[in-house]
Amino acid sequence: MNYSKTLVNLRNSFWFLPVVYGxxxxxxxxxxxWIDFMYVSQxxxxxxxxxxxxxxxxxxxxxxxxxxxxxxxxxxxxxxxVVLTTYSxxxxxxxxxxxxxxxFTQHVLGVFxxxxxxxxxxxxxxxxxxxxxxxxxxxxxxxxxxxxxxxILFIHHSATFVQVxxxxxxxxxxxxxxVEKKSxxxxxxxxxxWDRWEESELREEDGMPIYSHKMGYIQQIPxxxxxxxxxxxxxxxxxxxxxxxxxxxxxxxxxxxxKGSSTFSADNFLNSIAIGTERINDQxxxxxxxxxxxxxxxxxxxxxxxxxxxxxxxxxxxxxLSKIGHTYDPKEAFFxxxxxxxVLSTPKPFFQYLYKSFYQIRHYGKDDVSMLNGILDALIxxxxxxxxxxxxxxxxxxxxxxxxxxxxxxxxxxxxxLLHTSEVLNDVCK
Numbered sequence: 001m002n003y004s005k006t007l008v009n010l011r012n013s014f015w016f017l018p019v020v021y022g023x024x025x026x027x028x029x030x031x032x033x034w035i036d037f038m039y040v041s042q043x044x045x046x047x048x049x050x051x052x053x054x055x056x057x058x059x060x061x062x063x064x065x066x067x068x069x070x071x072x073x074x075x076x077x078x079x080x081x082v083v084l085t086t087y088s089x090x091x092x093x094x095x096x097x098x099x100x101x102x103x104f105t106q107h108v109l110g111v112f113x114x115x116x117x118x119x120x121x122x123x124x125x126x127x128x129x130x131x132x133x134x135x136x137x138x139x140x141x142x143x144x145x146x147x148x149x150x151x152i153l154f155i156h157h158s159a160t161f162v163q164v165x166x167x168x169x170x171x172x173x174x175x176x177x178x179v180e181k182k183s184x185x186x187x188x189x190x191x192x193x194w195d196r197w198e199e200s201e202l203r204e205e206d207g208m209p210i211y212s213h214k215m216g217y218i219q220q221i222p223x224x225x226x227x228x229x230x231x232x233x234x235x236x237x238x239x240x241x242x243x244x245x246x247x248x249x250x251x252x253x254x255x256x257x258x259k260g261s262s263t264f265s266a267d268n269f270l271n272s273i274a275i276g277t278e279r280i281n282d283q284x285x286x287x288x289x290x291x292x293x294x295x296x297x298x299x300x301x302x303x304x305x306x307x308x309x310x311x312x313x314x315x316x317x318x319x320x321l322s323k324i325g326h327t328y329d330p331k332e333a334f335f336x337x338x339x340x341x342x343v344l345s346t347p348k349p350f351f352q353y354l355y356k357s358f359y360q361i362r363h364y365g366k367d368d369v370s371m372l373n374g375i376l377d378a379l380i381x382x383x384x385x386x387x388x389x390x391x392x393x394x395x396x397x398x399x400x401x402x403x404x405x406x407x408x409x410x411x412x413x414x415x416x417x418l419l420h421t422s423e424v425l426n427d428v429c430k
Contacts, residue, residue: 022114065115118143235259292320296313310361310365383429
């Protein structure tokens with residue numbers, strides 16, 4: 001069983017945490033019922049009467065609590081649908097995933113499920129007798145108050161989450177976090193640091209191709225696990241596809257070279273690669289940037305016409321690209337503990353991140369001076385303090401951007417404004 005793929009699916013599912021809360025609630029019901037039968041009658045004289053109740057009183061209490069908790073759950077789901085509709089229509093369908101996978105949202109629904117299950121099951125266990133004293137109604141009241149507090153927090157959370165600036169900030173922080181932990185940037189080594197004679201011996205025709213058994217997007221590649229698989233089988237794996245690539249059934253996603261008579265399990269390899277119906281944030285930095293691009297494109301569309309939001313997005317993209325540029329030293333070779341080559345990857349060049357960040361905004365915003373200037377400002381953020389190779393890529397895109405602008409057709413002030421920002425960028429890139 002591939003635990004990494006399972007964890008990815010569970011982490012991005014909307015039902016997992018509520019189910020866990022429901023199971024915990026059932027366990028607490030069983031524990032509280034056992035305490036009621038075994039110990040509460042003995043504590044009747046020592047505990048204040050405020051903490052105890054008869055079964056008849058508990059039965060009258062549980063019914064309205066079940067209804068109240070179910071009502072709060074219904075309103076919460078309605079709020080979720082409003083947020084999802086707003087995200088899809090005003091921001092981008094790809095941002096729905098951020099709210100659905102948000103841990104606070106899932107914990108709130110989990111608390112509601114726990115409260116509903118606890119009150120309902122306890123109500124079913126009651127006999128209606130007025131003689132037996134029990135403690136569980138106190139626990140139910142505490143849980144109901146907890147549900148009310150989470151309900152208030154959830155309304156505030158939804159109102160905050162639906163604000164576009166907060167969403168942009170969240171996506172930006174998530175993208176910066178991905179840069180900090182991206183395996184290809186830190187765990188492996190570049191070709192210059194290992195003996196390249198091995199590369200010349202890895203002829204494509206001598207390797208065993210591995211084809212995908214399903215179609216979808218590559219969501220996660222566990223490089224350390226692939227190194228372990230290659231070590232166990234005395235083999236070398238070259239990845240033909242990267243995270244975020246779409247593959248169909250029968251697509252070649254890797255090539256394996258085996259040593260001597262060693263064998264290699266293609267199924268074991270394929271079970272390690274997470275392939276799903278959509279791209280996710282875990283390792284796909286390009287996808288995280290694409291969300292900001294989508295929000296910017298919606299903002300500059302005639303139906304929305306909000307260039308300030310679009311400029312906010314380009315500024316955040318510039319911050320992310322600056323972080324990538326400062327840490328960008330893509331690793332292509334992964335080794336085992338004995339320094340034997342085990343996995344080869346094909347990391348994206350920096351210019352690909354830069355180009356895909358702005359080429360759509362450049363196309364749809366070429367008639368908006370504020371949008372063009374926003375891209376130039378983002379390029380200034382990207383190039384600041386970078387090494388020559390990164391600055392060269394920024395200058396290359398700078399020239400590409402200027403080809404979309406007919407400066408002679410612009411009013412004098414607009415032309416002066418853009419030329420000034422362009423000169424600042426040239427100075428930064430020197």
